[in-house]
Amino acid sequence: MIDSGLFDIVAHPDLVERNPHLRGRASTEHYERVADALANARAVPELNAGRALRETGQLHPTTEFVAVLREHGVAFTIGTDSHHPGEYAPRMEFLRSVRDDTGVPTVTPPSL
Incomplete structure (x- = not known):
């Protein structure tokens, strides 16, 4: 998917x-391989808040994976993964807070 150039x-x-x-089966080596591919691709990974305010209380990708991606100079786009209108605002607020508190670089992918 990353190498195809078909996705933003x-x-x-x-x-x-x-x-x-x-959970826990992906290794740092797996993360490194994906980070290498993303560092040389036009696609960007999504910081996803779909479960951050419920079940797991964490963003996706995991903190460890985000660290590896950042080491490779990869920027992110943010996504609420909202499926209902009431989910959007709290998730965007959470994502902005994470971005501002951590300095995670974010971009808006180019439109096709």
């Missing part, structure tokens, strides 16, 4: 972390 956004790059049976 890589959503849920650590989707396996959402599944309790698969």
